[in-house]
Amino acid sequence: MLDRIGELRSEVEAAIAASQATGDLEEIRVRYLGRKAELTTILRGIADLDPAERGPVGKAGNEARGALEAQLARRREELEAGELGERLAGDRIDVTLPGSPVAPAGSLNLLMRTRREIEDVFTGLGYRVMEGPEVELDYYNFTALNHPPGHPARMAQDTFYVDPGSLAPGIEPPPGPEDVLLRTHTSPMQVRAMEAQPPPIFIVVPGRTYRSDPFDATHSPVFHQVEGLAVGEDITLADLKGTLDAFAQAIFGPERETRFRPGFFPFTEPSVEVDVSCFACGGSGRLQSGERDPLCKGAGWIEILGAGMVDPNVYGFVASHGYDPERVQGFAFGMGIERIALLKHGVPDLRKFFENDVRVLEQFR
Ligand SMILES: [Zn+2]
Numbered sequence: 001m002l003d004r005i006g007e008l009r010s011e012v013e014a015a016i017a018a019s020q021a022t023g024d025l026e027e028i029r030v031r032y033l034g035r036k037a038e039l040t041t042i043l044r045g046i047a048d049l050d051p052a053e054r055g056p057v058g059k060a061g062n063e064a065r066g067a068l069e070a071q072l073a074r075r076r077e078e079l080e081a082g083e084l085g086e087r088l089a090g091d092r093i094d095v096t097l098p099g100s101p102v103a104p105a106g107s108l109n110l111l112m113r114t115r116r117e118i119e120d121v122f123t124g125l126g127y128r129v130m131e132g133p134e135v136e137l138d139y140y141n142f143t144a145l146n147h148p149p150g151h152p153a154r155m156a157q158d159t160f161y162v163d164p165g166s167l168a169p170g171i172e173p174p175p176g177p178e179d180v181l182l183r184t185h186t187s188p189m190q191v192r193a194m195e196a197q198p199p200p201i202f203i204v205v206p207g208r209t210y211r212s213d214p215f216d217a218t219h220s221p222v223f224h225q226v227e228g229l230a231v232g233e234d235i236t237l238a239d240l241k242g243t244l245d246a247f248a249q250a251i252f253g254p255e256r257e258t259r260f261r262p263g264f265f266p267f268t269e270p271s272v273e274v275d276v277s278c279f280a281c282g283g284s285g286r287l288q289s290g291e292r293d294p295l296c297k298g299a300g301w302i303e304i305l306g307a308g309m310v311d312p313n314v315y316g317f318v319a320s321h322g323y324d325p326e327r328v329q330g331f332a333f334g335m336g337i338e339r340i341a342l343l344k345h346g347v348p349d350l351r352k353f354f355e356n357d358v359r360v361l362e363q364f365r
Pocket residue numbers: 278279280281282283284285286293295296297298299300301
């Protein structure tokens with residue numbers, strides 16, 4: 001009996017030493033130390049043995065079981081550590097590495113990119129970038145920009161109106177119509193900026209604007225503008241021309257020229273429509289093939305924005321802030337960011353800017 005216990009013990013020790021996985025150990029435990037195992041049966045049968053045998057067999061059997069259980073536990077720890085290490089090595093995620101496949105970096109919407117390009121040009125010329133409220137008072141959007149109530153130019157800028165009762169407490173609408181509306185241009189910041197700062201002032205105002213327009217290839221009820229304002233002593237129409245030449249060359253290429261045509265805006269006098277020499281045909285109106293250039297329709301010029309000298313009536317609304325039309329003058333201009341982006345990148349439909357189609361976004365990185 002004692003010999004058999006010794007044999008069993010060696011057999012189990014060899015099996016434990018040869019085991020390669022924790023699953024093997026469980027099989028060994030059930031087979032050699034389980035309820036139906038031979039060693040268990042021997043120990044259970046001790047009472048039936050010869051009294052002289054009981055002591056030595058019980059001692060050897062219990063010792064063997066204890067030693068084997070301890071070896072199983074030790075081997076289990078070893079194997080578990082190895083298995084964990086393997087799993088960690090296999091599953092290792094280095095969060096500092098790019099994903100697989102590499103996730104494409106996002107890109108700015110072309111409108112935002114164009115806005116930043118325009119801002120860069122003007123900050124380079126010494127202008128400050130300002131933003132203003134999209135929900136605006138009639139006074140700033142129209143009245144103080146020389147669109148008195150009933151002025152026909154108001155009709156061309158129909159927009160969305162907001163409940164005046166929703167104004168934050170403490171905001172007292174200035175004189176005139178008390179309408180609260182979504183601004184139709186970023187021009188209201190002309191007056192707000194002049195109220196906040198005496199001359200000289202050089203600002204550009206990018207931002208979202210609204211009109212009750214349809215949503216089609218060339219219109220959107222939400223669109224974007226950059227307004228510019230330069231006021232000081234001795235600022236002339238020639239300065240406006242030089243400034244817009246610098247802008248056009250920075251955005252559309254160093255060969256570009258601008259030309260002024262008479263225009264009308266209530267808050268500038270004189271007002272001009274500004275064209276840039278066509279960058280598709282070089283201003284000739286003809287493509288290399290001899291065909292008429294469809295972009296400028298053969299004219300050689302493309303309209304890009306409106307501008308003019310600030311109307312003295314506008315200074316009347318900020319006279320108490322240091323703007324005396326006898327002493328200061330200046331110019332203002334306003335451009336649509338959509339239009340600049342459409343022209344510069346040949347985008348055929350303005351709606352592409354708002355659909356967030358990844359295929360469109362990916363073209364402009
Ligand atoms: Zn052309």
